[in-house]
Amino acid sequence: MVKLPKYCRINYYMNSPLKIHExxxxxxxxxxxxxxxxxxxxxxxxxxELLEALAFARDKKLPVIPLGSGSNVVLGEFLNxxxxxxxxxxxxxxxxxxxxxxxxxxAGENWHELVLWALTHExxxxxxxxxxxxxxxxxxxxxxxxxxxxLKDYFVSLEAxxxxxxxxxCFDRQACGFGYRDSVFKGxxxxxxxxxxxxxxxxxxxxxxxxxxxxxxLVVKRLGNDVPxxxxxxxxxxxxxxxxxxxxxxxxxxxxFFKNPEILPEEMDNLKKLYPNIVAYPVGQKWKLAAGWLIxxxxxxxxxxxxxxxxxxxxxxxxxxGGATGQDVLSFSSMIQQKVNEKFGVLLEREPxxxxx
Numbered sequence: 001m002v003k004l005p006k007y008c009r010i011n012y013y014m015n016s017p018l019k020i021h022e023x024x025x026x027x028x029x030x031x032x033x034x035x036x037x038x039x040x041x042x043x044x045x046x047x048x049e050l051l052e053a054l055a056f057a058r059d060k061k062l063p064v065i066p067l068g069s070g071s072n073v074v075l076g077e078f079l080n081x082x083x084x085x086x087x088x089x090x091x092x093x094x095x096x097x098x099x100x101x102x103x104x105x106x107a108g109e110n111w112h113e114l115v116l117w118a119l120t121h122e123x124x125x126x127x128x129x130x131x132x133x134x135x136x137x138x139x140x141x142x143x144x145x146x147x148x149x150x151l152k153d154y155f156v157s158l159e160a161x162x163x164x165x166x167x168x169x170c171f172d173r174q175a176c177g178f179g180y181r182d183s184v185f186k187g188x189x190x191x192x193x194x195x196x197x198x199x200x201x202x203x204x205x206x207x208x209x210x211x212x213x214x215x216x217x218l219v220v221k222r223l224g225n226d227v228p229x230x231x232x233x234x235x236x237x238x239x240x241x242x243x244x245x246x247x248x249x250x251x252x253x254x255x256x257f258f259k260n261p262e263i264l265p266e267e268m269d270n271l272k273k274l275y276p277n278i279v280a281y282p283v284g285q286k287w288k289l290a291a292g293w294l295i296x297x298x299x300x301x302x303x304x305x306x307x308x309x310x311x312x313x314x315x316x317x318x319x320x321x322g323g324a325t326g327q328d329v330l331s332f333s334s335m336i337q338q339k340v341n342e343k344f345g346v347l348l349e350r351e352p353x354x355x356x357x
Contacts (some may be wrong), residue, residue, distance in 0.1 A: 002042075013222070018049055019043075020056060022039065026070070030067075032070075033252030034075050035077060035145060038079045040062065042085070048162055050088070055166070062303050065079060065084070067084065069110070069133060070252055071133035071138075073352055073355060074133060074143060076326040078354055086135065088197065089108050090109070092125070098205075098217050100204055103121075108200065111132055111135060123204070124230050126200075126202065126228045128212075128215070129145070130237040130238050132255075146237070149209055161193065162192065163192055215233070246317065246319060251311075253318060254317075255289075255317065256352060257352065262286045263287050263288050290339075293315075294343075295310065
């Protein structure tokens with residue numbers, strides 16, 4: 001843990017060049033496009049600016065809401081808080097040998113752009129995580145994952161600012177407590193830290209991971225027996241995601257809205273008897289169900305209530321048809337949970353973070 005000089009943490013926001021906005025609209029700061037606003041809003045491009053913003057919040061006795069690209073949040077209509085847009089950039093190769101490439105990225109970097117940057121620098125492993133929306137700083141919080149790969153597989157450490165003290169602390173893989181779409185930053189350390197940078201250890205030699213059925217099938221269909229490049233895999237992942245997920249620039253959405261639930265083998269046996277075609281796969285001692293399939297079986301795919309609905313091509317995605325609020329999303333997602341639970345006895349867990357919705 002590194003302590004910053006005292007002058008970096010106390011009251012120096014008073015003459016700060018930071019532009020702190022009041023009663024700021026967040027409609028274009030969240031990918032769902034929800035009608036929302038913040039009492040105060042500020043963009044930070046350096047750790048020093050972030051510390052200034054936190055000092056401002058402490059002085060005003062306001063909670064802090066860090067925001068990256070706004071791709072995994074549901075915002076209420078008014079947030080009585082300081083919303084801090086984390087825009088810390090920078091990408092670099094720290095070490096390289098014949099087996100590994102260690103890279104560092106600022107929390108404000110776009111995740112997909114980092115993946116492509118890594119591939120151009122012959123640093124492999126993230127290709128299966130292509131086109132996942134959001135920023136680098138949000139990736140460890142969620143332990144993002146797709147097509148058989150999770151962030152934790154390549155994670156080394158991160159640096160984060162303690163919101164209360166202003167100190168910078170380092171978290172290694174164990175300290176992050178990674179789980180399925182989970183970490184300590186969603187649990188015991190919720191709202192206590194703001195991530196500023198992440199270090200990853202990637203492969204210097206491509207090791208294709210094509211075990212996820214649809215991805216492997218698409219790569220084979222395109223290349224036959226040819227060995228795929230990392231860019232071939234990345235492009236296949238992008239094509240699959242674009243087919244299933246709508247572009248937030250066209251219709252507001254937060255990507256996959258529910259986690260794939262895990263159940264015990266005996267529960268799986270009972271469901272298999274009732275639904276022989278149920279979509280599931282083994283994970284350790286449990287079975288993971290496809291949440292999208294469960295929702296689809298309730299007849300809710302493509303349905304809507306008011307401004308909120310499920311996407312016509314993927315029931316797992318909730319969309320804003322225009323003018324929706326966080327409360328609308330909360331109500332609609334609760335209805336989905338109820339319908340799935342009534343039919344399958346399975347409670348879906350939401351992925352996005354809710355703020356005052």
